[in-house]
Amino acid sequence: xxxxxxxxxxxxxxxxxxxxxxxxxxxxxxxxxxxxxxxxxxxxxxxxxxxxxxxxxxxxxxxxxxxxxxxxxxxxxxxxxxxxxxxxxxxxxxxxxxxxxxxxxxxx
Amino acid sequence: xxxxxxxxxxxxxxxxxxxxxxxxxxxxxxxxxxxxxxxxxxxxxxxxxxxxxxxxxxxxxxxxxxxxxxxxxxxxxxxxxxxxxxxxxxxxxxxxxxxxxxxxxxxxxxxxxxxxxxxxxxxxxxxxxxxxxxxxxxxxxxxxxxxxxxxxxxxxxxxxxxxxxxxxxxxxxxxxxxxxxxxxxxxxxxxxxxxxxxxxxxxxxxxxxxxxxxxxxxxxxxxx
Numbered sequence: 122x123x124x125x126x127x128x129x130x131x132x133x134x135x136x137x138x139x140x141x142x143x144x145x146x147x148x149x150x151x152x153x154x155x156x157x158x159x160x161x162x163x164x165x166x167x168x169x170x171x172x173x174x175x176x177x178x179x180x181x182x183x184x185x186x187x188x189x190x191x192x193x194x195x196x197x198x199x200x201x202x203x204x205x206x207x208x209x210x211x212x213x214x215x216x217x218x219x220x221x222x223x224x225x226x227x228x229x
Numbered sequence: 230x231x232x233x234x235x236x237x238x239x240x241x242x243x244x245x246x247x248x249x250x251x252x253x254x255x256x257x258x259x260x261x262x263x264x265x266x267x268x269x270x271x272x273x274x275x276x277x278x279x280x281x282x283x284x285x286x287x288x289x290x291x292x293x294x295x296x297x298x299x300x301x302x303x304x305x306x307x308x309x310x311x312x313x314x315x316x317x318x319x320x321x322x323x324x325x326x327x328x329x330x331x332x333x334x335x336x337x338x339x340x341x342x343x344x345x346x347x348x349x350x351x352x353x354x355x356x357x358x359x360x361x362x363x364x365x366x367x368x369x370x371x372x373x374x375x376x377x378x379x380x381x382x383x384x385x386x387x388x389x390x391x392x393x394x395x396x397x398x399x400x401x402x403x404x405x406x407x408x409x410x411x412x413x414x415x416x417x418x419x420x421x422x423x424x425x426x427x428x429x430x431x432x433x434x435x436x437x438x439x440x441x442x443x444x445x446x447x448x449x450x451x452x453x
Contacts, residue, residue, distance in 0.1 A: 197427050201436070204427035
């Protein structure tokens with residue numbers, strides 16, 4: 122089976138983008154890699170940091186296949202590190218969503 | 230109708246002969262113990278998480294024997310009594326409930342696999358969120374064709390105190406129906422699983438679940 126993609130949409134508190142990016146790079150990304158998640162790309166919307174409102178940081182991750190997905194879930198069950206990390210992000214993150222996706226071809 | 234689903238863990242020292250006697254006694258309680266209308270005992274297949282057997286029983290009255298009275302019955306006590314050096318059962322993790330949501334289009338299914346999942350929804354989960362979770366679980370048979378029969382129930386702690394909040398049961402033609410299509414369905418991993426995934430913000434179910442499956446000869450979920 123083809124890759125599975127994971128989409129995180131993270132609403133940040135105003136003024137927290139820089140700190141959160143550093144925290145993400147230093148703490149979460151290396152640990153997530155160990156669970157099979159590879160960061161594909163990341164985006165900011167609106168596309169400049171707002172001073173009077175929060176921005177959304179959008180992260181796209183990939184898992185190699187369905188086996189990698191269930192392996193990740195098994196690792197999460199054995200080690201709650203990832204869940205704890207998200208629980209400890211309240212100073213930066215106002216809200217977030219995580220969705221799972223597969224590639225969908227669209228042609229004109 | 231009240232059902233009880235028990236996950237039994239054997240004593241490590243239980244001998245094959247004593248285990249065989251247990252299997253005979255528990256599978257036959259419908260004819261040996263008053264108030265029990267149906268019984269099935271199934272040894273867990275490899276891949277199950279928690280216990281060695283699933284013991285399904287159904288009571289035929291509104292006031293069934295308590296769980297304690299049941300295993301203290303003279304027919305069963307020798308297997309459960311911890312003071313008996315020949316006791317066979319080390320632990321019982323059981324739930325009781327009145328069946329609430331059922332889909333049993335194949336009541337005559339034979340020689341199949343029954344899977345049972347005990348889960349615990351976190352205390353404090355808003356009622357509307359819990360109800361959405363329940364509705365989503367019950368959509369799974371629409372998207373997983375190998376589920377032949379199913380039942381999804383809230384446990385009733387007034388009938389039998391338990392940490393588990395829900396029981397999700399399915400009957401499949403074979404193990405492949407569970408370990409294949411059920412696990413591979415995008416509706417499962419790409420949608421339903423987010424209720425269970427500790428890194429998903431919408432998660433409401435404890436990571437620790439009891440996932441067990443066993444063979445059976447006649448439908449448990451079709452009991453009336």
